[in-house]
Amino acid sequence: MAEIDDQLDKLRLELRRGIVVLAVLSQMDTARYGYSLIQQLAGQGLDIEEGTLYPLLRRLEQQGLLESEWEVGEARPRKYYRISPAGRDVLTTLTAEWDQTVTVMQRILKGSSHD
Amino acid sequence: MTDLIERYVAQVGRYLPEKERKDVMTELRSQIQDQLEDRYGKTPAQSDISALLTQLGAPRKIAASYAGEQYLVGPDLYPPMMMVLRGGLPLVPGIVVIINIVSALASGEAGDWVGLLIGSVLFAFQAMFIFAAVVVAIFAIVERSGETLDQIVEPFNPLELPEVDDPRAVDRVEAAFGIAISTFVGLALLYFLRVGGLTLRFDLNDPGNVIPVPVGWLLVLIGFTIAMIALNVWALLRNRWSRWTWLALTLLELVGAFGMYFVLWTPLFQYLTEVLPDLAARFVFDRQPFIILVISIGIVILSSGRKLYRLWRQGQGGTLSLSLS
Numbered sequence: 001m002a003e004i005d006d007q008l009d010k011l012r013l014e015l016r017r018g019i020v021v022l023a024v025l026s027q028m029d030t031a032r033y034g035y036s037l038i039q040q041l042a043g044q045g046l047d048i049e050e051g052t053l054y055p056l057l058r059r060l061e062q063q064g065l066l067e068s069e070w071e072v073g074e075a076r077p078r079k080y081y082r083i084s085p086a087g088r089d090v091l092t093t094l095t096a097e098w099d100q101t102v103t104v105m106q107r108i109l110k111g112s113s114h115d
Numbered sequence: 116m117t118d119l120i121e122r123y124v125a126q127v128g129r130y131l132p133e134k135e136r137k138d139v140m141t142e143l144r145s146q147i148q149d150q151l152e153d154r155y156g157k158t159p160a161q162s163d164i165s166a167l168l169t170q171l172g173a174p175r176k177i178a179a180s181y182a183g184e185q186y187l188v189g190p191d192l193y194p195p196m197m198m199v200l201r202g203g204l205p206l207v208p209g210i211v212v213i214i215n216i217v218s219a220l221a222s223g224e225a226g227d228w229v230g231l232l233i234g235s236v237l238f239a240f241q242a243m244f245i246f247a248a249v250v251v252a253i254f255a256i257v258e259r260s261g262e263t264l265d266q267i268v269e270p271f272n273p274l275e276l277p278e279v280d281d282p283r284a285v286d287r288v289e290a291a292f293g294i295a296i297s298t299f300v301g302l303a304l305l306y307f308l309r310v311g312g313l314t315l316r317f318d319l320n321d322p323g324n325v326i327p328v329p330v331g332w333l334l335v336l337i338g339f340t341i342a343m344i345a346l347n348v349w350a351l352l353r354n355r356w357s358r359w360t361w362l363a364l365t366l367l368e369l370v371g372a373f374g375m376y377f378v379l380w381t382p383l384f385q386y387l388t389e390v391l392p393d394l395a396a397r398f399v400f401d402r403q404p405f406i407i408l409v410i411s412i413g414i415v416i417l418s419s420g421r422k423l424y425r426l427w428r429q430g431q432g433g434t435l436s437l438s439l440s
Binding site: 033034035036038039050051052054055058059076077078079 | 135139141142143144145146148149150153170171172176177180181183
């Protein structure tokens with residue numbers, strides 16, 4: 001049973017991997033720092049572990065999809081991220097892909113439940 | 116409060132690359148503090164910090180997430196590397212034991228059989244580790260040159276797949292065997308170069324009785340051995356031989372046979388003639404190197420010639436279906 005749980009965890013992780021990128025990009029029109037983004041996504045029902053999100057923000061920045069700026073005027077220095085023009089293009093394409101995937105998957109899953 | 120966070124962040128920093136270490140550490144520190152404040156207020160207890168850091172994960176793991184996926188030899192090259200290791204590793208102990216026994220017989224130390232056995236086993240282990248390390252290093256270098264490799268290796272085209280009985284097909288065991296043997300020979304030759312000649316005692320501090328050999332030929336042989344490894348790895352990666360690569364391999368083997376004549380057989384039989392004059396008179400030792408050279412060339416021609424002939428025929432629009440299509 002533990003083995004199946006392990007497998008399920010891995011499958012769930014794979015399933016979420018791409019979704020997280022899309023979810024993050026979709027929230028970055030407003031400049032946000034790491035923890036505020038976690039709260040923002042959690043508020044909408046998507047829990048992401050800190051250990052996943054913080055490195056992801058840096059990776060997206062390295063890929064040119066996000067831009068960042070250090071804000072030092074607050075209680076502690078915070079790095080704010082915001083979507084870049086290239087990131088916006090990617091978001092538009094990914095959103096269209098996502099809509100299509102959802103439609104197709106719903107059709108497939110519904111179909112399979114009737115078999 | 117600060118102390119535990121600082122210790123955590125410092126540990127993460129240890130595993131990060133220098134150029135982004137400071138930036139990641141500053142950001143991580145502020146993210147942890149944000150989270151702590153939100154959950155436990157401005158003065159969290161030590162146990163609260165500890166719980167939060169536990170949830171964040173071990174510093175090594177967090178640092179690994181920042182670094183992304185990293186590996187010495189990636190999934191593309193792992194199967195051919197394992198094939199070379201599986202093909203080559205079992206051969207190493209056998210070769211080593213034979214070398215050790217011949218060495219003992221030649222030096223007249225064969226009386227101590229227990230010592231010889233223990234020495235052989237230890238030597239075999241050592242050689243297996245060296246062999247494995249060299250093979251992994253070769254593939255790691257190929258892995259690092261990944262981008263250039265993608266540019267050089269032609270894109271996959273199903274129509275170019277070798278026929279089932281196509282001479283271009285790479286016999287993976289043969290290629291793995293070739294890499295294994297060449298690596299082993301290359302290491303031995305490098306050792307000979309280092310100690311200044313032939314010896315059967317593989318100990319840099321005490322190489323024993325060294326028979327001098329022509330350094331020029333030794334260097335040629337080392338170069339050829341590296342070229343043979345490269346050709347075999349190349350064929351494995353492309354999954355096919357071309358007539359030019361096979362011709363190159365055959366020529367390397369042929370010239371290599373001459374190299375062995377000058378580097379190995381001639382000095383070895385000269386030495387044996389000096390130490391065993393009676394035996395030398397009976398078996399005409401001065402002719403042995405030439406006989407071995409002729410046999411080696413014969414073996415190369417027999418083993419590679421047929422494939423070379425078929426590759427050439429195919430290249431000239433021979434009978435195989437692929438060239439007709």
